[in-house]
Each structure stands twice: as structure tokens, then as C-alpha cells.
Amino acid sequence: MMRRIGFIGLGQIGKWMALNFLKAGYQICVNDIDSRAVEFLVENGADAGRTPADIAAQAEVVFLSLPSTDIVEQVIFGETGLAQAAEKAMLIVDLSTISYLRSVEMARKLSRINIFFCDAPVSGMESRAKEASLTVMVGSTKKIFNRICPLLEIIGDTVLHMGPVGSGQLTKLVNQLLFNINAAGLAEVLPMAAKLGLDPVKVCRIITTGTGRSFAAEFFTPLTLENSFDQGYPLESAYKDMASAAEIGAQHKIPLPLTQAATNIFQMALAQGLGTESKGALIKVFEKILDVEFRKKGAEK
Secondary structure: OOOOEEEEOOOOOHHHHHHHHHHOOOOEEEEOOOHHHHHHHHHOOOEEOOOHHHHHOOOOEEEEOOOOHHHHHHHHHOOOOHHHHOOOOOEEEEOOOOOHHHHHHHHHHHHOOOOEEEEOOEEOOHHHHHHOOEEEEEEOOHHHHHHHHHHHHHHEEEEEEEEOOOHHHHHHHHHHHHHHHHHHHHHHHHHHHHHOOOOHHHHHHHHOOOOOOOHHHHHHHHHHHOOOOOOOOEHHHHHHHHHHHHHHHHHHOOOOHHHHHHHHHHHHHHHOOOOOOEHHHHHHHHHHHHOOOOOOOOOOO
């Protein structure tokens, strides 16, 4: 019988996943650099651990929901990391979106000290995290998947075993690259429509109902019309997916010309200081070039 769950990383999505474990009746110990996020979970019944090592000393399964590969590695292997105090056969379930290649290497390194690691990145924004309706892509042995699937079904309504360790990250990357390419395509084409005199509101209606529709169009275009670029993942964080694709393409000699083109648009946006805004802000790159804005009349500046 599982004694306690550890959860490290209580950001926009992580705090709701942790809360859903509490609602399901699990005893949970949490850790995050944001004291307010920790307080929120403690107020809802969680215990707080001072360091990842504290979590490892009392949990047999530890979930991570962290913003980068470097931070995941620090939480696991750092001076006060999980590996310093983990009991043998502890399982680390990484819900973060990080490097596929480095996930495989971390799993290999942990296996040498008898700690199991699986990658289980999630897809879905904050609203789906609250609703426990995330999509979870798992890279692990079948035995470990069968063990953690009931837990993952607490946070997601679609939980799929994609293959060995790393397969979850690779699947998430495929999904994110398609999303990012769509967002970059909107950024390039919609300013052209405005430049040539089309009504942005009517164009939005067409591309969210016609054959050119996509989730990126349905999510970002109405927000763009309102001049809103603060909803969704920030560009500077999303760029890691493009960097991962370049790394994989180089190592495995896989040509990714459309992905590279989208990467260039991300880089242009970051160079313009748009890193803290959402992927929808990619459109500002081409709006600046064409000296036009794709907005509805009267949108707040």
C-alpha cells in the first residue's frame, strides 16, 4: 500500500495536479521555490518538505512538474536532491516537458543506484489541469506503467503508454512542434491579410471554422483580436521544444525544414523582447515588418 506521494513543482499546472491527488484522498508532501504555492497546498491538506531530499525520505513515488531540463536534473541530482535521500526502488515520475535525450540519460543514471524513472509529460492548459482532464504520455516499462496508471488517471482522462523511457517526452515534442508550427504559420500569414485590407474579425471567423482551422487558431486568434498576449505558455519557455527538435534532428540526421523555419520565427520574437508573452505574440514579428496590426477595431492597446 502506498504510504505517501511527493510532488515537486507547483506552477500553473502542477499545483492543480497536486490538489487533485489530495482530493482523491492521497497523503501528499509538496515542495516548490514559491512559498505561496506551497501555502496553497498546505491549506488544502498537504504537508510541506523543505528540500527534494526531504520529500525523498518519506515518499515512495515522487512527481515532478518543473519548467526545464536543468531544473529537473538539479532537483534529482543536486546537493539536496532526490537521489541524496531516496530509498531503494523509489520511483520518480516526471510530468515536466523536458529534453527527450536527457530524460533517457537521467533514467540510465538513476538505474545504477536502483531508482526508477519514467517520463509522463502532460498536454492541456491550466483549465484542464483543474478539471483533471489532461492528456498524459508515458515512457516507462509496462510494469511501471501498470503501477502508476491509477495515479495518473487522477490527473488526466487520457493516459497512454507510449513505449520505453523517453517515449513520453518524444510524443509530447511531436505534439508541441505541430502546435508551434501552426502558431508560427498564423504569425506569418495573418498580418498579410490585414496589410491587404481584409477584416481581421471576419478572417478570424473563417480560419476558426474553415479548413485552415487549428487549435492554435481557435485559441490565439480571438485573443489577438483583443490585443491579449498573456494567456498560455510564454514564448521563452516554449522555445525549449524548438531547441530539443534541433538537437534530435542533428543527432539522428533527420531533416526538419518546417520546424527550423518556425524556430527562426521564435528566435526573431525572442530577439524583439517578446519572451514573456504567449505564442500568440509571434504575430508581432510580422506586424512590425509590415507596419500593420491584426486587431478588431477598438481593441485596447
